[in-house]
Amino acid sequence: MRLNFSTKAGTLSDLKKILGSARIAPMVIIAVSEWPRNKEIILKKIADELSVGPYIVRSSSGAEDTEKTSNAGAFLSVPDINFEELGPAIKNVISSYTRPNPQDEVLIQPMLRNVIRSGVAFSHDPNTCSPYRVINWTEGSDTSAVTQGQAGRVWQIAAGAPIPEDTLFSPILELVGELLDVFEDRPIDCEFAVCREGESEVLWLLQVRPLVLPLESELPESQLNRLEIIKQKIITGMKPNPFLMGKRNVYGVMPDWNPAEIIGIRPKPLALSLYGELITDSIWAYQRNNYGYRNLRSYPLMLSFYGLPYIDVRVSFNSFIPADLDEKVANRLVDYYIDKLVNRPLLHDKVEFEIVWSCYTLDLPTRLNELREKGFSREEQTAIADSLRRITNRILDFKKGLWRIDAAKIAILKARRSSLMESNLGPVENIYWLLEDAKRYGTLPFAGLARAGFMAVQILRSIVDIGIFTKDDYAKFMASISTVSKRMAKDRVKMERSDFLRHYGHLRPGTYEITSPRYDEDPELYFDWTNTSSLEEVSSEPFAMNDEQAKEIAKLLKSNSLKSDPIELFKFIKSAIELREEAKFEFSQNLSDALALMIEFASSKGIPREDIAYCDIEIFQKLYSQATKSEDLLLRSISDGKAQYAEALRVSLTPVITEPDDVMFFEWPIASPNYITQKKVIASVANIEDGDQLKGAIVCISNADPGFDWLFSHEIAGLITAWGGANSHMAIRAGEFGLPAIIGAGEVLYSRWSSAKVLELDCAAKRVEILV
Incomplete structure (x- = not known):
């Protein structure tokens, strides 16, 4: 029997006569x-x-x-x-x-009585419009918790995929299937409850309605074919590799170089290919090998699963192994790291703080003791510590450390960019050399300075963990750092508008996204020029440790054979964090100028800016090296890119893939966010995509990079990002401004919090409460 939807009551009344997979009260x-x-x-x-x-x-x-x-x-x-x-x-x-x-x-x-579980089931993913069965549920007797947005877990499975034997959701999936049959495959969502009756569980249908989708859905077969290709790629990638350590593999969106944070979960093809070209194809591996880690050159760090960027975690973990560490010990260490991430996938955005040991910290000997439980001998622990100490000492030296060489390259980048932009080269030639220079003198040294910055923060955190510094000392030190964002905030008030835009105008939210306007393209969008008092008034007061703290740190440096003293150490920590931000600022100008030239070149061929976002960066490399009809190359690449992106929009994957079947079904993880500062704030919620009033609000942005610095000029009360690590750019910026922030909330919590009207954000207690 086929039915049409009527009212809530009418539809339930009609279904009550025919439904076999659930009861209706x-x-x-x-x-x-x-x-x-x-x-x-x-x-x-x-x-x-x-x-x-x-x-x-x-x-x-x-x-x-x-x-x-x-x-x-x-x-x-x-x-x-x-x-x-x-x-x-x-x-x-x-x-x-x-x-x-x-x-x-x-x-x-x-x-209903004795409700033990309730929620909402969708026949299609409301976000991708694809045929995924999505179940949003909560345990307990409150049947309204999910529908009122108070709580809930989310599990999904591709339509037509084999249903796992141990799932709770087989009856609900059967119900969704029957409803689709009754309503002739029109997308639906239904509310359900599961009640305990004796030893049995009984499923009740509370409501069913049409699911209004912004895009037409596709057949389950199309999605299954796509997912099967991804699954086979993962099966192959999880096999042992003769040139890599580690018996198995994991893929994630945040474990290394944070693609979800920087380019987003579904970047357009130009942004995706640019991120690979400038960083994750080869630059990342050259830098780590230069600093004394294993040689992973020729291994791309980031893979694309139908346009969704994922980090190859085994490759990443191999790259954190010191090059001089014994092969057998190194192999076991990579396995240990991977097993730890598999067992605690919520740490995927905290890999360098919670999973791997990438440098020597003042508490490292104690932290390495956990290896004893996994069969590592004391001699092997010592060998690991010694290798990490050698790497750390090569970087740590304030006057001769490896980071000094990288810092010097930034000046070369600026000089070459100036010469290039004053030359008579054509737009294609300028694009080519801006990006080549961005790699050689920009992202390569930036990767080195970022490595030094990670080391600096890890050592600083170890001083807190040991008890020499308090968390308040840590916050005061981070607030004393003078980075690009703090300088920009002050300059916005002091400088003439034209001078300010000349210096900072190349920045854009979404550094790699060509459709995002630069500051100098649409300054009114980003800045309130009448406002001269905001977060920029936060001072950069010098930080000074007391004598007792200095003595304790000196003692630990000596006993751990780290070649530094307290004064030099804190000069290094401060410089490493500041120069990391400076390098990002400079290489992003090369990238931003190249994007501007791409827009100009495409416009001369009658191709709009929005379309260029779908081409691959290799097209501009070909245009530089080949005499060919540029319009044809561009248009073919754009056409391919649009098709690729349309498929990416249909795919939904878990943030951490530990098994091939994770492609077909998974529960969305509730993230373990990074709380910045020890402050507390109650404020209304603002979403920049919706054009909400920012002043005095807790601002929500999905993926954040330094191009969002303009937010700090709007007197915001707090910040929440969906993606981001504990040492990400926005985490550092929030810390230096003393702004309460949550960096890396994950999709589930971010969706919940960004949908609220008023939040209480308590960073010290690591707690968020929805007030309205």
Whole structure:
């Protein structure tokens, strides 16, 4: 039997006659027009047909659950009431219908008892519009928790994929399948509850409505074919490799060089290819090998699964092994790291702080003791520590450290960029050399300075963990750092507008995204030029440790054979963090200028800026080295890129892939966010995509890079990002401004918090509460 959707009550009434995969509670349906005339008759009918209660009085408006809009939650429902409360409850539900509709009804049902699980199931992913069965549920008796956005876990499976034997969700998947059959494959979402009856669990259908999707869905076969290709790629990549240590592999969006944070989960092809070209194809490996780690040259760090960027974790973990460490010990260490991440996948954005040991810290001997439980001998622990100490000493030296060589290259980059932009070369030639220089004198030294910056923060944290510094000392030191963002904030007030844009105008939110306007393209979008007081008033007061702290640090440096003293060490820490930001600022100008020239060149060929976002950077390399018809090359690449991106928009994958089957089904992880500062704030929530008022608000941005520095000029109260690591650029910026922030909330928490109206953000307690 095939059905059409009607009202909430009407649809449930029709389904009650035919549904086999779930129960539907008894019901009384009241036409709104009948209630004023027949109250006593209706109340008697409820008592006769639904017993003594408790009841739930539910909306069933003609304006909800339609083919065009669900209006979910727009109207009142009143749960858990007794018979005497029915009349006022019905009246209140009717009063919530703002516009009278001839189809308006009220639905009364008995409250379910012994509810152990409830939630919402979707036949299609509401975000990608793809045929994924998505189940958002919560354990416990509150059947409204998920629908009211208070809590919930999310599990999904590709339609048509084999259902795992141990899943709780087989009955719900059967229900979704039956509903799709009944409603002729129209996308649906349904509310459900699972009740305990004796030793059994019984599934109840509470509601079903059309799922309104912005895009037309595709057949499950198309999605399965796509996912099967990704799965086979992962199966191959998880096999042992004769040239890599580690028996198995893992893939993730954040373990190294943080693609989810910098270019996003679904970047357009130009941004994706640029990130590979400038960093993750080869530059990353050259830098680590230059600093004394194993040689991983020729291994790309980032792979693309139908346009979604993932880090090859085994390659990454190999690259953190000192080159002089014994091969057998190194092999076991990589396995240990991978096993640790598999067991604790929420640490995927904290790899260098919680998984691997990439440098020698003042508490390293103690931290290495955990290896004893995995069979590492004391001699092997010592060998690991000695190798890391040698690397650290080569970098740590304030006057002769490896980072000094990299810092000197930044000046070369600036000089060459100036010469290039003043030359008479054509746009293609300038694009080519801006990017070549960006690699050689920009991202390569930036990678080295970022390595020094990671080392600096890890050593600083170890001083806190040992107890020499307090968390407040740490916060004060980070606030004393003078980085590009703090300098820019002050310059915005002091400089003439034209001078400010000349110096900072190349920055853009989304450093690699060509469609994102530069500061100098749309300054009014980013800055309130009338506002001269904001976060930029935060001072960079010098930090000074006391004598006792200096003595303790000196003692530890000597006993751990680290070639530094407290004064030189803190000069190094400060310089490494500051120069990392400076290098990012400079290489991003090469990239931004190259993007501007791409726009100019494409425009001369009649190709709009938005289309260039879909081409691959290799096209501009070909245009430099070949005499060919440029329009044809560009248009073919754009066409291919649009097709690739359209498929990327259909794919939904877990942030950490530990098994090939994770491609087909997984539970979305609840992240372990990074809380910045020890501060607390209560404020309204603002989403920049929605154009909300930023001043005094907790601002939510999905993927954040330094191009979002303009936010700090708007007197924001707090910051939440979906993606980002503990030592990411935005984490450092929030720390130096003393701004309470959550960096790397993950998709589930970010969706929940960014949908709220008012939040309480308590960084010291590591707690977020939705107030409204």
